Amino acid sequence: MLLTLSTTHRPATDLGFLLHKNPARAQQVEVSTGTAHVFYPEATDERCTVALLLEVDPIALVRGKGDGEGFALGQYVNDRPYAASSLLAVALGKVFASARRGVSKERPELADTPLPLEVHLPALSCRGGAALAERFFAPLGWQVQATELPLDEQFPEWGAGRHVDLRLTGTHRVADAVNHLYVGLPVLDGAKHYWVSADEIDKLLRAGQGWLAAHPERELIAARYLAHQKRLTGTAMARLAEVDDAADLDDAVAEEPAEAPERPTPLAQLRQGAVLAALRSAGAHRVLDLGCGNGALLTALLAEPAFTEVVGVDVSTRALEVAARRLRLDRMPERQRARLTLLQSALTYTDARLAGYDAAVLMEVVEHLDPDRLPALEHAVFTAAAPATVLVTTPNVEHNVRYPALAAGGMRHRDHRFEWTRAEFAAWAQGVAGRRGYAVRFLGIGPDDPEVGPPTQLAVFTRTSAQEVAA
Incomplete structure (x- = not known):
């Protein structure tokens, strides 16, 4: 050869x-x-x-x-x-x-x-x-x-x-x-x-870092590389879909209109504030940050003593390493360190370690999944983990026209698989709530444009029953 x-x-x-x-x-x-x-x-x-x-x-x-x-x-x-x-x-x-x-x-x-x-x-x-x-x-x-x-x-x-x-x-x-x-x-x-085993997934993702997630043939590549083993291929695709780059590329498309007379509060900060307010309102103490990425929200959660247990979960081990460095885990006071756990897990698969918490946050996560993986996430989060409160934030695609730097029809992040209108997000969230035994209400995050709405939308799910409701 x-x-x-x-x-x-x-x-x-x-x-x-x-x-x-x-x-x-x-x-x-x-x-x-x-x-x-x-x-x-x-x-x-x-x-x-x-x-x-x-x-x-x-x-x-x-x-x-x-x-x-x-x-x-x-x-x-x-x-x-x-x-x-x-x-x-x-x-x-x-x-x-x-x-x-x-x-x-x-x-x-x-x-x-x-x-x-x-x-x-x-x-x-x-x-x-x-x-x-x-x-x-x-x-x-x-x-x-x-x-x-x-x-x-x-x-x-x-x-x-x-x-x-x-x-x-x-x-x-x-x-x-x-x-x-x-x-x-x-x-x-x-x-x-x-023989192809589960460790081949890590080999594939390491070699494919920076290009595989965006490749139009990524599913074919994963299937062939993993010898057409459906379980391994499914796990690889989930990890590719959920991977959150350590750098927040969302900020690269200028989430505030360039014509604003004075620089407003960054949207990322407004999102974080809205999530923290919703958690306080729910009386949550034990909180999951699902898709925690580089740990921006974890920092804010640990800053509030009311959150007695904080768990950061991400499919990317690299993202968790970045989060650990950002949080200065090696130098964190022991009392505060005892409140924090970092877990590697795919959000489209059931994980018993995530069950029994007061609240779970999916902040700018769902849009990174292929649409056909959303039912798996729905089951893993709302039925298997079933926290009392679930917070989901996602971009409002209608607001994209207010970003001059964003090409027509473009998305705010290169890894987004979709971006929903307000009606589409409401339809998905209400469907999940009805199927999984939750009530849901909606909030806007950021300036509420009278024509296209706020840049980010937030759904607050509150569990109404312990068992899944038949669709």
Whole structure:
């Protein structure tokens, strides 16, 4: 299996610093399925190419698998030694582990710099042909040239096989390029040579950080990467849908009209104040912050002694790490620290740890979920956890016309899956309340425009029965 990566950045030999592989010498790395060779066919200031050649050991592939598993001869006679697949992805991940993390002690500024790159895979297993390669790589900013290879050159009438000659060109960070390939090879191959378990979800999300959540084929990518295991794919999609970037990109679209004569109170601060007031009014003491992100609301909750137990919940471990740093958890007084718990959990799955609290807050969370995941969130929050009070805030899409910086039809955050009108939000909330045994009332947050309403809408759910009400 062969993969080459080239750059014309000058001096091009800086590629060796980014890949942590010296262009002056060939290297060998033992992997579970054979030997990976790294060498540089060309290394000049004008152009540098690194080659990764995986020499597959067919005996290592079947060692320990027992007798009678699959077609015995097929374990030894197949295309694996030649066509790039998940075997090469594993080798890529091991050989270029530091490059994937985007670190370089010698050239730290270059590691963050997009470079002109060219990737060539002369034989890639691609169950879906050239069209699938285009669907995967083009949205990532690559120019894709995929030529389908004949099933047998001596018999062209047999047509194309499932292999392509793939060439990618584009301007990317080396770390991003390597991660695109690390995910892309097994996805295009449509199979993995090893058992896929739940820890593969973390591998996928780490490699896909910054691009997978916004990829138009993210569901296909997750399904193929996770060997079409529905449970794992569902969990991965939920985590992608619910991930909350540590930076609040909502603020980037100027949530207050630019023409305002004086700068009003930021909408994020108004949201927080409205939520705290609703919690006080409900008499809540034990509070869940569901989708807590970087911990902005947690800080405010801990500042009020009335909230005796505060639990921050997020699907993203990275977001929880950011929250811990923001809260200075390591230096927090022990008495206050005892009031706080941070939990990693997906809000579309039942979690017994979240049951029995006075109140739960979903502040700017629901719009990050795909609409077909809302029933799962509804069950997990309103039936399984069933707090006495649930607060839900979400943007009012009608108000978007008041933001000159926001393109027509655009959303306030790149990860929003939808934004509701006031009528749509009311219909959803009233449906949830009726099905789950709650009453609901609505409040506006921010300036109430007479034509398009306030920028944010708040639903306050109050439980009226302990059991779910039949729809």
